[in-house]
Structures are given as C-alpha cells and as structure tokens.
Amino acid sequence: MDHALTSSSLDEILEQLECAQAFQGLQAASEALRTYYNVGHIVYHWVNSNGEPIGCGTYDRAWIDRYVEKGYLRADPVILGCSQRFQPVDWKLLDWSSKPSRTFQKDAIDHGVGNQGYSIPIRGPNGQFALFTVSHTCDDDEWSKFIEINRKDLLLLAHYFNKKALELEPGRKPDAAQPLSPREIEAMTLLAMGHSRAQAANMLAISENTLRVYIESARHKLGAMNTTHAVARAMARGVIVV
Amino acid sequence: MDHALTSSSLDEILEQLECAQAFQGLQAASEALRTYYNVGHIVYHWVNSNGEPIGCGTYDRAWIDRYVEKGYLRADPVILGCSQRFQPVDWKLLDWSSKPSRTFQKDAIDHGVGNQGYSIPIRGPNGQFALFTVSHTCDDDEWSKFIEINRKDLLLLAHYFNKKALELEPGRKPDAAQPLSPREIEAMTLLAMGHSRAQAANMLAISENTLRVYIESARHKLGAMNTTHAVARAMARGVIVV
DNA sequence: TTACACCTCCCCAGAAATGGCGAGGGCGCG
C-alpha cells in the first residue's frame, strides 16, 4: 500500500478524472487509484432517484450482479450505516451483528471484497446519496496507518468522483426535480411530524379543505400514491426535514 | 490574501479545530482562518433539525441579527442556490436578479459582507445542511486566483468545520432506537413505497388484520402518532430504506 | 396583457385507517 509501484501521481489521476467525458473515465480513474494506492478495491457508487444502485469501480462484475440480485442493498451495513451518518467511516465501526449482515459479509469476502474498508458518504440535493469506498485485505494496524495517512486525499477524491458523476449521470431527468411550494412543504413537514390533517390545518391557520389541496398537490408533484408515500418521497428527496 | 501576515499555519488551525470543545473553538478557528487567508470573512453556518439557522464566523453580530430579523434566509441567493446544488459555488454564478435578492445584496455589502464570495454546501443525514463560506472585497481577477489556489483546502476546511459542528451540536441525542422486527420493517417499507394496507397485506401474504398489528407495533416502538409519522421516523432513523 | 403558479375556501359520498380488544402457536432464554 505504498506508491512505489506506479508512475502516475495522484495529481495526474485527479487531472484524468477532471477530463473524463464518460463513466469509463471514472472507471479508469478507480483502476488507476487502485494501482496507485495498491489496495484491493476502489468503488464509487450511488443510489439514483429510482432506488437503483449505480456505480463504477474495481469490483468484479459477478459480485455487483450478485449484490443487486440478492438485494444486499438492504443488508449491507455500509449502506445502512452511512445513510445515517455524515462522516467517513471505517467498516470496523459498523454494526455487523444482524444475521443478514453476517451473511452478506461472508459472501462479500468470498467474492474478493477486502476485509478492511473505508467509506465516505456524500449527499446532494434531492436526497442524492453516494459512497466512495476503498477496500483492502490486510490487518487492522496496517489499515489504520493507511487511512491515517490518506484520509484527506480520499475525501478530496470522493468529491471529485461525485462531481464528475453528477455531471455525467445519464438518467438526470429534469422533470424529477419538481419542487414543492412553501405551503406544500409546510404541510408535508407537519404530516411527517405526526399531526393529523385537522391539526396541521390548525397550526397553519387555514381550513382543512385548503390543507387538503396542498397535500393533493404535493402528492401529484411527488408522484405518490397516498399521503404516507408522499411524505416518504419528500423525505427521501430531502425536500422536508424531520 | 497571501499568508505572510500570520504565524499560524493551516495545519495549526486544523489542529486547533480538531481539539475544539465548544462552538467558541469554531469561532476562534474562523477568525484564525480569516487572518491566515487575509480575507474579509470566514463563516460556517447550518440549519439545525428545528429549522433554526446556527452559525459561527467573523460576521458582525449586527449583521447576523439583521439577517435573522429580516428573514433573509428566504431571500439569500447563496442559501437558495446552494440548497439546490452540491458543488461549491462562486457567488458570481448565483442568481441575484430577483428583487428580494437585490435588496439583500445591497444590505449585505452595506454591513461589511464582501462583494466576492465562495460557498461550499455540505449535507448530512436527516437533511442537515451546512455552508462554509469565504467572502472578501476585491476585484474578479484577484478573487479567481485566490479560489483557484485554495479550493482544495477550503473543501477540506468545510468538512472539518462540519464534522466538529456535528460533534458539538447540543440537541444531539443518540437515542437507543428500539429495533423493529423483520415483519414490522417489511410492513413499514411497503407502506413507505406507497402501498395501501390491503395491498401490503397481500404482498406479504398475510391478512390485513395481521398487518395492522405490525403497523401498530412499529408505531408504538417508534413513538409515532400515526402511520405516516411512523414511516417518517423509520426513514429518519434509517430503519427502512426507500 | 395574458398566462401560470400559488394561496384560500367550499361541497359530498365512499373508501380507508384507527384504536383497542381478545386468542392461539412458536421460539429462545434463564
């Protein structure tokens, strides 16, 4: 995990990333980084607005397919843990105790994912959520040292990847960013806080009929089936905060 | 805007930030940075879970009070613009055309805010949203050069400020989340995805009565008033992923 | 000026959710 084996410098990789015109560029950059750091894997991935995981990196295709197929998105402690925190996290600090997590962990290691990992969560508007991960197989001491030395660079790298990915994202549909009006946001927020329609209407000092119009309107904008769904979507997109 | 006038290095300031035990530490760090970069202002601020703006930095108290009093939160193009983007942004690129924005801009400059600015938005879980801003009074050329040189450091600084602020935030209680049972999680997930109770019961191949028990049980565990509230809480706690 | 989005209010009938209750079987733990 030192940098002796490669000729390209970190700056060259950053440069390469900055000039990328397609996802292959991110892919190539992850591979360059893997060589540069001489680690097991470098992966950048995110969950798009349809809840589908998208990514690029050095994991085997077989593992990625298996991940999707097995629905590991709901068992992966890296995802579960990082969706709740802002800071980069060492995989050791995550909660691997649940049964699905353990199954996942074993399967991951069998498929070449390292026993060590460090993931940097990044958030964007509308609930965009991405993870930049470096993973390796080694003992705890060696890993700690590696992270200690490189954590600033990794943070920067995470941001460069994310910036590029946002630029290149194919499914960047403009209609998806249907913003809610202020009143709609207030309404959804109050509902998410547990108030009934009557209560919320009272708090906003408007009639319940009016409130209903906001809820309906927000529901349509969010493409939701019912109020609960609308609140869930609003939260997932970061439109409301509870 | 060079670093000749001060004896403390950036590393010393980072160190100081890392050791901060209270918000005064962040305040002191912003002032040190202001001296270090020799710029007009350094400000870190965010909107907490109650929707209140909190901050620290080198702005005058008078300006901060005026900002809150006038409700500039809803007119400030920096806030409006950054809440919709992920990347750091130069104030010049924001939309200052609306009337409230222009009023705000004039008032801000009158109160000592620089004509140039660069703001880095940062997001956390639960919609936490923070801004790290550096502002100065100078011409465009000088400003571009400054940003070009320091943008990587500023990104790192933004993250260090945010990390510390999250640690120090007063209302931060890691309440022992009572875990939901597998069936409860499935139920909440289906509801969050927009299915009605009848549909969800069908999908789980159980009677609607049984499903209701799960919902009720989850609702109690989550301390929620109703189903919508329960789903919102489950999402906020990361118990379910949609 | 003419749109268009937003805010406000009203009606109704049917569908859905709620609250609280009881009841049985299964599984693991001390």
Add this chain to the structure above:
DNA sequence: CGCGCCCTCGCCATTTCTGGGGAGGTGTAA
C-alpha cells in the same frame, strides 16, 4: 418451566382520509 417476544388471525364502532368537482384572489414572468 415460565417469560417475553414474535407471528398469525378475528371483531367493532369511530374517525380520518381520499377522489373528484368548483370558485375566487394574489403575485410574477413572458
């Protein structure tokens, strides 16, 4: 062996939400 938790199902009356509809007023932007 109980105890607690989980899964499963049932019933009831009551409250709440939902799907449409219409009808004004305001403000900003083409």
